[in-house]
Each structure stands twice: as C-alpha cells, then as structure tokens.
Amino acid sequence: MKLNRVTLLIATAASLVLATTSMAAATGRSPATSGKKIAHIQRGGTIIFDRGADIISLDPTQVSDNESIWADECIFEPLYEATPNGKALIPDMATSYTVSKNHLVWTFNLRQGVKFSNGQEMTSADVKFSINRVAAKASNPWTFINADIKNITTPSKFQVVVTTKTPWSPLQADMALFANGVIPNNLAGEMPAVFWAHPIGTGPFMVKQWIKGNSLDLVKNPHYWQPGKPYLDGVNFVSVPDDNTRLLQLESGSAQIDEFPAWSQVSELQSKPGVTMKLFPSSWTQFLGFNEQIKYFKDVHVRLAISYAIDRAAIVKAVLFGHGTVANSQVTPALWDYNPKSPGVQYNLASAKKQMAMSKYPKGFAVKLLVGSGNQNELTMGQIVQSELLPLGIKVTLQEVNGAQETTLQDGSQFQMSFLYDTTDIIDPDELMTFAAAGGSGAQGTHAEFTNYDNPEVNSLITQAEHVFPQAQRQKLYDQIQLILDQDPPMAYLFYQPFAYAYSNNVHGFDVYPTGNYHFENVWLSK
Amino acid sequence: MLLRYVGRRLLLMVPVALGVTLLVFFSIHMVPGSPAYTFLGPHATRTAVAAFNQEWGLNRPVPVQYWLFLVRLFHGNLGDSLFYQSSVSSLIASRVPVTLTLLVGGAVLSVIIAVPLAAVAAVHSGKLIDQVIRFTSTAGLGMPSFWIGTTLIILLGLVFPLFPVGGYGTGLWGHADSMFLPCLTIAISIAPTLLRSLRTSLIDALGSDYVAFARAKGLSARSVLYKYGFRNAAISAVSVLGINIGFLVGGTVIIENVFALPGLGQLMLTSILDRDFPIVQGITLIFSVIVILVYLFTDVAYALLDPRVRL
Numbered sequence: 001m002k003l004n005r006v007t008l009l010i011a012t013a014a015s016l017v018l019a020t021t022s023m024a025a026a027t028g029r030s031p032a033t034s035g036k037k038i039a040h041i042q043r044g045g046t047i048i049f050d051r052g053a054d055i056i057s058l059d060p061t062q063v064s065d066n067e068s069i070w071a072d073e074c075i076f077e078p079l080y081e082a083t084p085n086g087k088a089l090i091p092d093m094a095t096s097y098t099v100s101k102n103h104l105v106w107t108f109n110l111r112q113g114v115k116f117s118n119g120q121e122m123t124s125a126d127v128k129f130s131i132n133r134v135a136a137k138a139s140n141p142w143t144f145i146n147a148d149i150k151n152i153t154t155p156s157k158f159q160v161v162v163t164t165k166t167p168w169s170p171l172q173a174d175m176a177l178f179a180n181g182v183i184p185n186n187l188a189g190e191m192p193a194v195f196w197a198h199p200i201g202t203g204p205f206m207v208k209q210w211i212k213g214n215s216l217d218l219v220k221n222p223h224y225w226q227p228g229k230p231y232l233d234g235v236n237f238v239s240v241p242d243d244n245t246r247l248l249q250l251e252s253g254s255a256q257i258d259e260f261p262a263w264s265q266v267s268e269l270q271s272k273p274g275v276t277m278k279l280f281p282s283s284w285t286q287f288l289g290f291n292e293q294i295k296y297f298k299d300v301h302v303r304l305a306i307s308y309a310i311d312r313a314a315i316v317k318a319v320l321f322g323h324g325t326v327a328n329s330q331v332t333p334a335l336w337d338y339n340p341k342s343p344g345v346q347y348n349l350a351s352a353k354k355q356m357a358m359s360k361y362p363k364g365f366a367v368k369l370l371v372g373s374g375n376q377n378e379l380t381m382g383q384i385v386q387s388e389l390l391p392l393g394i395k396v397t398l399q400e401v402n403g404a405q406e407t408t409l410q411d412g413s414q415f416q417m418s419f420l421y422d423t424t425d426i427i428d429p430d431e432l433m434t435f436a437a438a439g440g441s442g443a444q445g446t447h448a449e450f451t452n453y454d455n456p457e458v459n460s461l462i463t464q465a466e467h468v469f470p471q472a473q474r475q476k477l478y479d480q481i482q483l484i485l486d487q488d489p490p491m492a493y494l495f496y497q498p499f500a501y502a503y504s505n506n507v508h509g510f511d512v513y514p515t516g517n518y519h520f521e522n523v524w525l526s527k
Numbered sequence: 528m529l530l531r532y533v534g535r536r537l538l539l540m541v542p543v544a545l546g547v548t549l550l551v552f553f554s555i556h557m558v559p560g561s562p563a564y565t566f567l568g569p570h571a572t573r574t575a576v577a578a579f580n581q582e583w584g585l586n587r588p589v590p591v592q593y594w595l596f597l598v599r600l601f602h603g604n605l606g607d608s609l610f611y612q613s614s615v616s617s618l619i620a621s622r623v624p625v626t627l628t629l630l631v632g633g634a635v636l637s638v639i640i641a642v643p644l645a646a647v648a649a650v651h652s653g654k655l656i657d658q659v660i661r662f663t664s665t666a667g668l669g670m671p672s673f674w675i676g677t678t679l680i681i682l683l684g685l686v687f688p689l690f691p692v693g694g695y696g697t698g699l700w701g702h703a704d705s706m707f708l709p710c711l712t713i714a715i716s717i718a719p720t721l722l723r724s725l726r727t728s729l730i731d732a733l734g735s736d737y738v739a740f741a742r743a744k745g746l747s748a749r750s751v752l753y754k755y756g757f758r759n760a761a762i763s764a765v766s767v768l769g770i771n772i773g774f775l776v777g778g779t780v781i782i783e784n785v786f787a788l789p790g791l792g793q794l795m796l797t798s799i800l801d802r803d804f805p806i807v808q809g810i811t812l813i814f815s816v817i818v819i820l821v822y823l824f825t826d827v828a829y830a831l832l833d834p835r836v837r838l
Contacts, residue, residue, distance in 0.1 A: 053797070054789075056610050064568025139578035141567045196612060212611065212621055214695055214789035238694065240787035244677055245693045249787075252685050252692040404560030404802045411564045411571050435570055446572060 045525035046234040047507065050246040051259040054213050054239035058199050060179045061134050064141040066516055069178050069425075071216055071237050073517040076181025076201035079108055079127065079160075080172055082427045086283070086514035087336045089172055089427065093122065093182050093202065094160075103167030103469060108175070110158040115223035116184055117206040124154035129185040131162070134177075142179040145426065167467045169474065173428030178517070204230040204521035214239055224521070231524035250275065250502055256525070257503040257510065263321045269502045276505055279323055279498035280512035282423065283334035286327070287436075287491040288385065289420040291413055292452040296367065300488050301359035307345040307492035308352035309388050316495050318384060319377045323500065327493035330437065330485050332422065334514030336471070337429040337478035344486055344493055349391065356392045364393020370409060370418040373400040378419050381494075385417075413450045420449055420491060425515060429478055433462045437485060453490030533827065540819045545597075547815040548808055552596065555799070555807050556589045562609045562802040583609055596808060605812070606805035608798075615809040618794065623813065625695060625790035628706050629779055630817075633713025634772055640714055641721040641764075646752065648722070649729035649760075661726075664719035672778070676712040676785035683708060693787040709786045713779075717771045724767045728760035735759075762833050769825030773818045 055068040060076055063069055079094035094108040114122040131152055135143040148168040153161045164171060174180070182202055187195040198207050202225065205218035219234040238255065240246045243262040247269075249255035261269055261277070269277035288310065290297035297303055312326040328344035331337055356362055369385060371378040379398070386396040396417070401409065409415050424432050435446050439454030448454070458481055465477040499512045509522040563579040564571050580586040584595070599606055605615035648660040684692035696705035732738060738755045746754075780792030791810055798806035830836045 050787075057612050059612065062612065064566065064570070137578065137582070138574055139567075139582050141570070141575065143575060144570070144572055193613075211695075211789065212613070212618060213794055238787065239789070240693060241784050241793070242673075242693075242787065245680065245785055245787055248677075248680050248685060249692045249694070252688065254692050254694070402558075402560065403800055404562075404565050405558070406560075407564040408560045411576070431570075446570070 041231055041508075041524050042526050043231050043524070044233050045527075046236055047232060047257060047520070047523065047525060048236050048238055048249075048255040049257045049259070050238050050240040050249055050255040052239070052241055052246075055210075055216055055237070057196070058207065058210065059196050060181050061136075061140055061142060066423075067237075067239075070517045071218075072181065073178050073203070074205045074218060074235065074520055075199060075203045075207065076178070076183060077203050078176050078178065078180040078182065079110075080176040082176060082513055082515060084511055084513055085281075086334045086427050089176055092176070093127065094175070097172065103169075103467075104164055106162045106164070106171055108160045108162065110160065111225065112158055114202050114225045116188075116200045116202055117221040117223055118184075118188060118200050119223055120184060120188065120200075122182060122202055123157045123185075124160045125185040126182050127160045128152045128154050130182045131175075131180050133183075134179045142177065142425075145174050145177050145179070145431065148174075167469070169466060169469050170426070170428035170430040173426045173430075177426050204519075205235060208234065218520075226521060230521040232520060235520050235523075247502070250504065253504070256507050257501060260500055261502050263319070263323055263500070265502075266321060266323050266500055274505050275502055276507070277500070277502045278512075279500050281334060281514055282497060282499045282512075282516060283332040283514045284497040284499075285330070285332045285422050286381075286494040286497060287330075287420045287422070287449075288381075288494060289410075289415075289418050289449060289451045289491040291415055291417070291450070292454075292490075293413060294367070294416050296361055296365050297416075299359045299361065301355045302361060303489055303492075304345065304487075305352045305355035305359060305392055306389060306394070307489055308348045308355060309392055310385060310492055310494065311347045311388060312494050313347070315381055315384055318380050320495070320497060324498065325496045327495050329482050330489070330491070330493050331429065331478070331482055332424065332432065332514075333496055335424060335427060335429050335432070337475060337482075339479055339482055342482050342486065345489060352392060362393075364395070366395040366397065368397050368399040368416045370399050370401065370406060370415040372403050372406045375403065375406075381419060410450055411446075413447065413452055415450075420451075422449070423516065427515065429474075430462075430466055433465070433478070433481065437481065437490065438462045439490075448490045451490045455484065455488055458484055529827065529830065532830075533823065536819075536823050536826075540816065540823075543819060544812055544815045548596075548600075548812055549593070551811040552593050552804075552808055553589065555802070555804055556592070558802075560802050561585070562804065565801045566610060596805075600812075605809040608806050609803050610798075610801055611803075615805045618806060619791065619809050619813055622789055622791045622794055625783070625788050626776075626779055626792065627817075628702070629709055629713060629782065629788070629790060630772055630775060632706055632710030633717065633775065634768060636710050636714035637717040637721055638768070640718040641725055642757075644718075645722045645725035645729055645760075646757075648726045649733060649756070650752070652726075652730050660722070664722045667715050668719040670716070672712055672716045673781050673785050675715050676709070676782055679708045679712060680785070693785070695788050705786075705788075709782050709788060712782055712785075713775065717768070717775070720771060721764055721767055725760055725764040728763045729756050732756045732759040758832065762829060765825055765828045765832065769821055769828075772821050776814050776817050776821070 051067055053067050055071045056065055057063050057068055058072060060072040063072065077092045079092060080089040081092040083090055093111055093114065095111050097106055097108045099106045110124060110127065116122055134140060135146040148164045148166060150163045150165045155161060184200050188200055204221055204224050206221045208217040208219040210216045216237040217234065220230050220232065224230060240249060246258045247261055247265060250258040266277060269275055290303050292298050316322060316324045316326060329339060329342040369382055371382040382398045386398065389396050410418050410420065422432050422436055436449040438459050439448045461477050461481050465474045468474050499516060501512060503510055506526045508524050508526060510518065512518050563576040566579060567575050584592060607614050608618060611618060644660050648657040651657050680692050683689050690708050691705045694705055696702050733756050738751055741751050741755050779790055780796050783790040783793045791813065794806060795810045
C-alpha cells in the first residue's frame with residue numbers, strides 16, 4: 001500500500017515554504033543584507049560556535065547529551081528528517097517508502113548517488129548496519145526507540161525493508177532519530193577507535209579535529225549530496241562553559257554564535273547592535289512531578305490543588321526573565337499533537353482551595369521537594385512553590401542534592417515532589433507519551449516519568465495511538481489523553497522554554513529546530 | 528645527601544598517592560548518584576540502567592572494584608572513561624599541558640610581579656610608595672579569581688584587544704598568547720601573599736646585624752639587597768609560594784572555566800558531576816602527584832637557599 005504520498009508532498013511543500021520564510025526572516029533581520037535576496041549568498045568562512053560544553057562522543061548511538069547529539073547531526077543523516085517547525089517529516093537518506101497492508105513491513109527507497117565523506121557510495125547495507133547498531137546492546141541509550149523493529153533486510157542496493165513486531169505507526173519518525181543516522185557498513189573496514197576519531201557520514205560536514213574537552217572542528221564534506229551546499233568552509237564547536245565568556249567572545253568577534261546566553265542577558269542582547277538574539281521554539285516542557293507512592297499524591301484533588309496554586313507566570317518571570325510561555329498542556333507545542341486550545345490547569349487560588357477541601361487532607365501536610373543544589377532555576381522555582389502552597393496548609397521543605405544524585409533519585413522514584421522536564425528526540429508524540437504519561441508496565445517502564453502515575457485509560461489510549469495510522473485518528477486519541485491528563489494530572493505543567501541563541505549579524509540562515517538541532521548546510525556568513 | 532633525600536621522598540609518594548586514591552575511590556562511590564543515569568540521560572529505562580551497571584562492573588562490591596582498579600593501575604592502566612569512549616590516560620594526557628602551563632606560568636608571573644614590588648616596598652618601608660604597594664596588594668588579595676579573570680578579559684581582550692578573549696588557541700604561539708591572561712589571573716591572586724611575606728622578611732633581613740655588617744664593610748646597596756637581603760628573605764617566600772601552588776592545583780577549575788581552557792580542573796569537575804569514576808580517580812592521582820612534587824621542589828629549594836637546612 002502506498003501510504004501518505006499526498007501527506008508527504010504537502011509536508012515537503014510546507015517545509016520548503018517554511019524553510020524559505022525562515023531563511024528570508026533571518027536575512028531580512030540583518031542590516032548587512034537587508035533587502036537583498038538569497039541569491040546573494042556568500043560562500044566560505046568558518047563559524048566559531050561557542051557552546052556550554054564539549055561533546056562526549058561522535059558515535060550517535062552512545063550519547064544522550066544534547067551537545068553531542070546536535071553536533072553528530074551535522075555529520076550523520078538518517079532516512080528522514082523533521083521539518084523546521086517539527087510538525088512533519090521530509091525525506092533525507094530515503095526518498096519514499098511503502099508499507100504493507102498489515103502495517104508490518106516498511107520498504108524504504110534510498111536516495112541514489114549519495115556519497116559518504118570518503119567518497120564511498122551509500123547503499124542499503126550501510127543503512128541496515130547503522131540502524132542495527134542502535135539497539136545492539138541493552139545498555140545503549142536509544143534501544144527503546146528501535147524496540148519495535150523485528151528485523152531489517154536489504155532486497156536491493158537501494159532498498160531497505162524494516163519489519164516491525166507490531167503495526168507501529170511512529171516508525172517513520174523513529175527512522176528520523178539522530179542515532180539512526182547512516183554510517184558505512186562495518187565502519188568502512190576501520191577499527192572502531194580509528195573510525196570514531198574521524199567518523200564518516202553523509203552529512204554536510206566532517207570531522208577535521210576533535211580536541212577533547214575543547215573543540216570539535218568540522219569542515220565541509222566535499223561529497224555532500226545537496227548541490228552547492230554547504231556554503232561554509234567549516235563550523236568549529238568550541239566549549240566555553242562560562243556564560244560571560246561566551247558573551248564576551250561574541251562581542252569581541254572571536255565567536256559568531258553564543259549558545260544559551262543566561263536568561264538575565266537575553267533582554268540586553270535583544271537591543272544590542274550587531275547581534276541577533278533569537279528565541280527558537282523548543283520541546284522543553286517544565287513540570288512539577290508528584291510521586292504517587294506518597295499517600296497524599298494518590299489523591300487526585302491534592303494534585304489538582306497544587307497545580308491550581310502555582311502562579312506559572314510568576315515562575316516564567318523569575319526563572320526565565322519572562323522569556324518563556326506558561327504551559328497549558330502536558331504536550332509540548334513542538335509536536336503535532338499539541339492542542340493550543342487546551343485549557344490545562346492554570347493558577348487559581350480559589351479552585352486550589354476548593355480542591356484541597358475536597359481532598360482527604362483538607363488541613364494540609366508536610367512534603368519534601370527535590371531540588372538540585374547549585375541549580376539556580378530549581379531553587380527559585382522551589383522557593384516560589386514553597387510560598388504558594390502555604391495557603392493550602394502544605395509545608396514544603398526543599399531537599400537539596402547535587403545533580404547526579406538528583407537524577408538518580410528521580411529515575412529511581414525516590415522523591416516526594418520533584419522538578420522534571422521533557423524534551424523530545426523524535427517528532428512523534430509517542431516517545432513522550434509512553435515516557436511521561438504511560439503507567440504500569442508502560443513500554444519504557446519509566447512509570448509516567450517516575451511519578452508512578454497509572455491511569456489504565458491513558459495507558460490503553462497511548463497503546464492504541466501507537467497502532468493507528470492516519471494522523472487525524474491519532475490526533476483524536478491524543479486529544480482525549482490530554483483531556484484526561486488535565487483532570488487527573490501526574491504533574492503540574494509549568495512552562496515551555498525556548499532555545500536562546502545570540503549570534504552575530506553576519507550569520508545568515510541559522511535556524512534551530514524544536515528538537516534542538518541546527519542545519520549548518522543552510523547557514524552562510526557575509527563578509 | 529640531597530639525592531638520597533629526594534629518592535626517599537619520591538618513594539614515599541607511592542603510599543601517599545595510593546592513600547589518596549583509596550579515600551577518593553570510596554568517597555566518590557559513597558556519594559549518592561549513579562553514572563548509569565547520567566550516561567543514559569533523562570529517558571533511562573530500568574533495563575538499560577541494569578545493563579549499563581553490569582557492563583561496567585558497577586554492580587560489584589566497591590572493594591572488588593577498588594582491587595580491580597589497583598590491578599589495572601600496576602599495569603599502568605587507568606581504565607576507560609564511562610562516558611568518553613577513550614582511555615582515562617589519553618584524556619588526562621591531553622589536558623596535563625594546559626594545567627601545568629597554568630601553574631608554572633602563574634607561579635613565574637607571580638614571582639615577576641611580587642619580587643620587585645616587595646624590594647621597593649621593603650627598601651622604602653613606611654614611605655608612601657610602600658603604603659601604595661601594600662594597599663594594592665591587599666585589594667588584589669580580596670578579589671575573587673573569576674572576577675579578576677573576567678575583568679582582564681574585558682580590559683585586555685575587548686577594550687584593548689591585545690589578547691584573545693578566552694580559549695586555548697592553536698599552535699605554540701597561539702597557546703602562549705591565550706595562556707597569558709589566565710596565568711596573569713593566577714599571578715594576581717598569588718602575588719599579594721607572596722609580596723607581603725617577602726616584604727616582611729626582607730625588612731627583617733635588611734634590619735639584621737649581618738646586613739649592618741655588610742654595609743659597614745662597604746658593599747654597595749644593590750649587592751647588600753641581593754646577596755644578603757633576598758637570599759635570606761626568599762626562604763620563607765619559597766614555602767609561601769609552594770603552599771599556594773598546592774592549593775591552586777585544586778583551584779584551577781575556576782580559571783579554566785572563565786577562560787574556556789581544556790584543563791584537568793574542567794575534566795575533573797564534569798566527571799564528578801557525571802560520576803565518571805575512572806576519570807575522577809585518575810585525575811586525583813595526577814593531582815596528588817603534582818602536589819607532592821611541588822612540596823618536594825619547595826623543600827629542595829629551601830635546602831639550596833639555606834645551607835643550614837639539612838634534608
């Protein structure tokens with residue numbers, strides 16, 4: 001069965017329009033090229049990109065930190081990729097696919113004539129090898145994304161057949177996961193240590209040198225398949241942990257892009273001449289999680305009361321200096337299942353008191369809130385929550401622990417209340433739904449993001465949505481889930497946080513996708 | 528005699544360094560927080576966590592893990608990082624030059640700053656110039672190093688663009704160029720202590736009978752200052768410098784952070800935060816060796832300066 005040819009065409013067209021408008025927007029903003037058209041793209045130059053930390057590994061199957069993921073995405077490309085707004089998929093290493101009537105056998109037709117950075121042609125054997133590596137070990141961080149894949153075969157040089165265990169609707173989005181990026185079969189015959197020092201991919205850039213802890217120097221891939229691209233000679237990802245130093249380097253011209261300026265610096269940067277300060281929509285959603293192993297939180301009225309009692313706008317102002325949006329749903333606006341009209345639970349002290357009175361604990365109780373020591377954002381949020389829950393008779397003690405311990409306590413469900421957040425790695429809602437809402441023996445066994453929330457109705461709707469194909473039908477299921485989660489929330493949804501980047505005005509076409517990655521093949525520097 | 532002393536001290540280094548690794552090994556394993564969760568990220572599933580711990584032997588008793596660490600160590604192997612897919616020794620080796628340059632450069636610059644100022648202050652003790660030097664050094668003592676660093680960057684990197692704004696640079700000249708401001712930052716934070724102790728002991732020495740005798744002999748003021756003043760004053764200054772460098776070894780992380788330098792301090796900090804045990808152990812070992820060596824050099828310098836000291 002030919003699936004979604006029309007959808008695919010529409011998506012491609014839509015993304016092209018979006019890409020063009022975002023490009024136009026970027027060029028329009030910079031005085032150097034205002035009024036000029038994209039035809040004036042200038043070639044050459046290397047961008048120095050200051051980021052908060054260095055990458056950990058160039059092997060995309062072995063990383064879970066964003067710095068590594070986003071750098072690896074400049075080197076390796078998967079079968080599909082997200083559109084700039086993150087709402088649809090467009091072909092990358094594949095050009096099209098078909099799926100069998102029983103929805104179990106997916107045949108991907110590969111883009112022909114694509115060469116790796118070493119000049120070798122990309123074929124189906126490479127794709128099979130690459131995808132199989134992702135779940136090769138149970139301890140690999142991305143095994144769960146490919147968990148429904150039963151096997152992969154290569155009937156011809158440019159065809160890859162993926163067979164799933166169940167009819168698995170997120171598969172196409174799963175194929176767009178960075179970890180499924182294509183590398184040569186058997187590492188092109190190299191020893192792993194040799195290969196991963198200078199990995200070979202089909203992406204716009206390749207590794208010139210990685211000075212661990214300092215910088216990753218990427219240069220243009222001479223065999224890149226998109227004609228005329230990339231425009232830049234290279235991108236140098238430099239690790240500059242200090243917020244002030246990153247800003248000073250941008251100001252002095254020794255760097256062109258500053259990743260994540262401190263929220264307190266954003267407003268100042270917005271009015272700084274020569275600098276573009278941009279807040280890109282992201283999938284970062286901030287929550288306050290309730291552990292339902294604690295008896296108070298088994299009571300839905302308590303969870304609702306707390307959720308109503310929190311003034312989200314005050315938190316956005318105090319933590320993000322106003323550069324974020326109050327959350328109205330558990331679903332991130334970055335994904336297509338987000339419903340902007342969902343009311344969510346908003347600040348309303350009267351409703352909070354009403355819910356508290358309806359609960360089994362109308363007089364309140366004492367509870368501990370886990371916060372990361374030295375994590376200024378969480379400490380601020382903690383203090384706000386602390387004071388806002390007092391009118392309900394809930395006495396919150398802040399339990400300060402260091403970062404690694406916090407993660408361990410969170411992931412082990414050993415907390416009472418804790419700040420949790422989600423970002424998505426694929427543009428299908430399934431990853432976050434199974435992770436943050438599915439309880440019981442949910443596919444990932446994370447028990448609704450470690451809150452031990454378990455709503456059988458939600459669980460069954462999530463499973464249904466994984467096996468239904470038309471997106472409109474899935475949307476209905478996800479809408480239903482969001483409605484239930486509004487009335488029976490596992491966490492209080494606080495805010496959506498953008499990705500903040502400051503860059504020099506001579507950088508053009510720089511765009512950050514909701515999954516956080518950037519497409520430097522579209523970026524150019526004006527002299 | 529000196530050689531025997533140095534030999535004995537070097538041998539003593541082995542149990543001391545091992546003691547440090549023992550303490551660090553058990554304390555980092557006792558600190559809550561597991562590398563499996565930091566490696567696997569926020570979406571860590573329980574199966575993946577279990578598999579990770581199994582693969583790296585993190586589910587074995589801590590004494591067994593320490594024993595395995597020792598066995599590897601005696602084969603000259605510090606193990607592999609749980610995060611970076613490379614050996615701990617290669618990760619450390621690439622960062623040692625940065626931190627050593629920082630320490631040595633900082634020490635040299637602090638001597639260059641402190642010695643002449645101390646001499647001027649001591650010679651003109653109590654006069655206006657002395658007061659000015661003492662006042663500025665107290666101010667220097669009160670400034671936190673990250674602030675000094677940022678100020679130097681703004682002043683000498685941005686306003687008067689003489690030096691790069693952070694980073695390690697490329698090539699020998701690039702490194703030297705980029706290391707100057709960080710070394711200066713260290714120097715500014717050590718120099719005041721050094722200056723004050725040197726000034727005090729110089730004043731003492733210059734007021735002593737042997738200096739009065741040297742002057743009476745008709746030696747020039749310069750000769751008196753260098754041969755009688757400094758030689759005697761340097762003894763206490765050397766120990767002050769040694770102790771300060773010892774403290775600095777653990778404190779370089781702040782300066783590495785401000786100047787975006789890929790040094791040992793940075794690696795140590797991120798590894799502690801991530802619970803990358805093998806790296807933490809490896810760096811602690813290196814740090815303890817550096818500190819022991821600095822103290823050894825201090826003692827040797829002491830003996831060379833003061834023949835009365837028998838090692």
